[in-house]
Amino acid sequence: MDKRLAKELPNFRPNKTPVKKTVKEVIYHIVGVILSLIFLFPIVYMLATSTKSETAYAESVGTLKMFLPDFANMSTAFANYKSVLLDYDIWKYALNSFIYAAIVIVLNVLINGLAGYVMAKLRFPGKGLLSFLIIFLIVVPVETSIIPLYSIVKIMLGLKQQMSVVGVILPAAISIFNVFLFTQFFQNIPKEYEEAARIDGANTLDIFTKVIMPLSKPIIATVAVFCFIGVWNDYLWPSMILPSADDGTWPLLPIQTALITIKSIEGITTGEIMASLVITSIPIFVIYVAAQKYIVQGFGTAGLKM
Amino acid sequence: MLKTSLIILVLFIIAFGGFVVYDLATAKKRKVVYRFKSSLTAYLMLLPAVILAFVFIMLPILYSLGYAFTDYYLLRPNNINIVYFQNFKDFFEELSTKGTLYNAIKNTITFVVGVVPLQIGLALLLALFVNRAGIGSKIFKVCFFAPVVISLSVTAFLWEQILAPGPNGLLNSILGIFNVPPRDWLRDPKTAMPCIIVLSAWQGCGYQMLIFLSGLSNIRKDLYEAAALDGANWWRKFWLVTWVGLRSTFVYILITVFIGACRILTQPMLMTGYMDHTVTLSYYMYNKGYTERWVGYSSAVALLMTIFIGGITFIQRRIFREKK
Numbered sequence: 001m002d003k004r005l006a007k008e009l010p011n012f013r014p015n016k017t018p019v020k021k022t023v024k025e026v027i028y029h030i031v032g033v034i035l036s037l038i039f040l041f042p043i044v045y046m047l048a049t050s051t052k053s054e055t056a057y058a059e060s061v062g063t064l065k066m067f068l069p070d071f072a073n074m075s076t077a078f079a080n081y082k083s084v085l086l087d088y089d090i091w092k093y094a095l096n097s098f099i100y101a102a103i104v105i106v107l108n109v110l111i112n113g114l115a116g117y118v119m120a121k122l123r124f125p126g127k128g129l130l131s132f133l134i135i136f137l138i139v140v141p142v143e144t145s146i147i148p149l150y151s152i153v154k155i156m157l158g159l160k161q162q163m164s165v166v167g168v169i170l171p172a173a174i175s176i177f178n179v180f181l182f183t184q185f186f187q188n189i190p191k192e193y194e195e196a197a198r199i200d201g202a203n204t205l206d207i208f209t210k211v212i213m214p215l216s217k218p219i220i221a222t223v224a225v226f227c228f229i230g231v232w233n234d235y236l237w238p239s240m241i242l243p244s245a246d247d248g249t250w251p252l253l254p255i256q257t258a259l260i261t262i263k264s265i266e267g268i269t270t271g272e273i274m275a276s277l278v279i280t281s282i283p284i285f286v287i288y289v290a291a292q293k294y295i296v297q298g299f300g301t302a303g304l305k306m
Numbered sequence: 307m308l309k310t311s312l313i314i315l316v317l318f319i320i321a322f323g324g325f326v327v328y329d330l331a332t333a334k335k336r337k338v339v340y341r342f343k344s345s346l347t348a349y350l351m352l353l354p355a356v357i358l359a360f361v362f363i364m365l366p367i368l369y370s371l372g373y374a375f376t377d378y379y380l381l382r383p384n385n386i387n388i389v390y391f392q393n394f395k396d397f398f399e400e401l402s403t404k405g406t407l408y409n410a411i412k413n414t415i416t417f418v419v420g421v422v423p424l425q426i427g428l429a430l431l432l433a434l435f436v437n438r439a440g441i442g443s444k445i446f447k448v449c450f451f452a453p454v455v456i457s458l459s460v461t462a463f464l465w466e467q468i469l470a471p472g473p474n475g476l477l478n479s480i481l482g483i484f485n486v487p488p489r490d491w492l493r494d495p496k497t498a499m500p501c502i503i504v505l506s507a508w509q510g511c512g513y514q515m516l517i518f519l520s521g522l523s524n525i526r527k528d529l530y531e532a533a534a535l536d537g538a539n540w541w542r543k544f545w546l547v548t549w550v551g552l553r554s555t556f557v558y559i560l561i562t563v564f565i566g567a568c569r570i571l572t573q574p575m576l577m578t579g580y581m582d583h584t585v586t587l588s589y590y591m592y593n594k595g596y597t598e599r600w601v602g603y604s605s606a607v608a609l610l611m612t613i614f615i616g617g618i619t620f621i622q623r624r625i626f627r628e629k630k
Binding site for chain 2: 028029031032035036038039040042043045046066110111112114115117118122123124125126127128129130137139140145146147148149151152153155156170171173174176179203204205208229233235256259260277280281284285288289292295296297298299
């Protein structure tokens with residue numbers, strides 16, 4: 001087959017021999033492992049340090065031992081994790097972050113999804129102005145509006161401390177970029193689906209919840225993951241809005257803000273800091289690995305034309 | 307503040323109403339039919355997003371825009387005077403003294419020129435590298451993305467230890483094997499900015515890799531087969547099939563990376579602090595606004611920055627947009 005093709009098409013080159021292919025595979029994986037190490041070394045360092053006592057850490061600084069766990073004292077490898085979890089109540093802050101993230105994800109998907117659907121599929125007067133505003137707010141970077149935002153939220157919520165949670169959640173529930181992503185994704189859903197549903201007597205809201213949303217898992221996963229990462233890693237805004245932890249009551253602060261406080265506690269060891277960093281990184285990692293297939297699909301189908 | 311907000315809201319509704327009337331008036335000419343019920347549903351479905359966007363996005367931007375023309379000092383919120391263009395005059399006066407502001411602009415330009423090609427190039431190479439079947443490439447993909455999800459304060463802390471001065475710093479001790487004298491990487495004006503550029507590209511490129519990958523997945527496989535039958539080598543396949551297919555993805559990535567690079571703030575803030583050889587424009591603005599509390603002046607810098615970045619973005623879109 002290859003020979004015949006080679007005769008007819010002078011430029012055609014037949015496939016490489018199996019041996020050459022195996023060699024190529026091996027080289028590919030070696031290069032891949034080296035590259036991965038370049039991208040993973042801070043995480044390796046973080047994991048290694050989290051198992052060390054303060055003296056073991058001090059000895060390892062500046063040598064390659066920084067990237068290896070403390071093999072001499074493997075029995076106490078989890079001591080730092082234990083003290084972080086039990087003494088500093090880190091799980092309470094983590095739970096807060098989970099709750100905030102869950103609410104933000106639900107609101108964000110519903111509100112921006114609805115807006116994206118309207119912008120992609122419905123016709124109404126005044127649409128031109130709104131689509132201009134969307135592109136404008138994405139393309140033109142708007143610097144520092146955090147002080148006016150702070151004043152607005154404070155006026156809206158009054159001075160009640162419990163209400164400040166709303167001030168963390170509501171501003172995160174709207175994202176112009178997510179509206180844009182949803183719009184681009186929905187534009188690629190064929191009209192026939194909606195028309196079929198409409199003939200069956202479904203109204204617009206039914207179509208959105210029962211036809212469009214089930215077809216949009218990739219983009220929902222993408223938006224959800226980035227919402228989660230955003231809420232989980234944010235510390236500046238919550239630290240401005242939320243009251244700092246009082247004794248006895250349940251704290252309102254999310255995990256990253258708590259981390260900043262934990263880092264500055266007197267007498268905390270580098271190993272304990274690293275252990276708390278590991279704990280805060282795990283959920284993000286798990287969620288990302290679980291959803292990464294959808295993320296590529298989500299961006300791919302949305303098309304991202306600016 | 308409440309009164310001003312209400313006035314802005316009324317103005318916004320009037321502007322929107324104007325557009326609605328204009329659309330309705332020209333509907334016949336454009337051969338568009340608007341149905342009342344469908345339009346009403348559209349407005350109702352848009353309402354939550356519009357309210358939130360108005361309160362939490364539009365209002366703060368408009369206020370920040372307004373503050374640029376005042377002498378707003380954060381600790382004196384009840385005594386704000388309009389000073390017209392005084393803040394902008396101050397800005398250009400300070401620029402002419404070649405002080406911190408001059409350095410900030412110079413450093414920001416250095417950073418943008420360095421990081422944009424480096425980050426996009428790395429992202430493209432990594433995307434091409436993992437764009438194949440097999441369990442290996444899947445694992446590599448997760449590894450390359452890992453720095454993106456780790457929060458910046460963690461990576462900055464780790465890199466600080468790697469670039470630590472003295473012969474015991476990790477990088478210095480490795481270079482010591484080859485008899486290279488130790489350096490203070492982050493405090494040496496020659497090496498500080500390049501270090502921050504490499505760190506940022508390393509940290510961010512996984513995200514763009516993912517977007518490039520989704521662009522690659524949209525390129526039809528038969529184009530490669532056709533190119534192979536025509537005897538195209540690897541480079542021609544890349545240039546004629548992959549690159550053409552990635553064009554709109556590339557424009558998107560170029561614009562977002564460029565905007566992100568212009569706003570660089572966290573890396574120098576966490577790694578070196580407010581120093582002349584690493585201060586950036588965003589950092590300067592942040593320092594004026596929060597640390598020195600001159601919100602008015604800081605807002606003026608923000609406005610100039612927005613105009614500048616927006617202008618360049620507009621030019622980029624013009625140059626790279628697909629020709630029809």
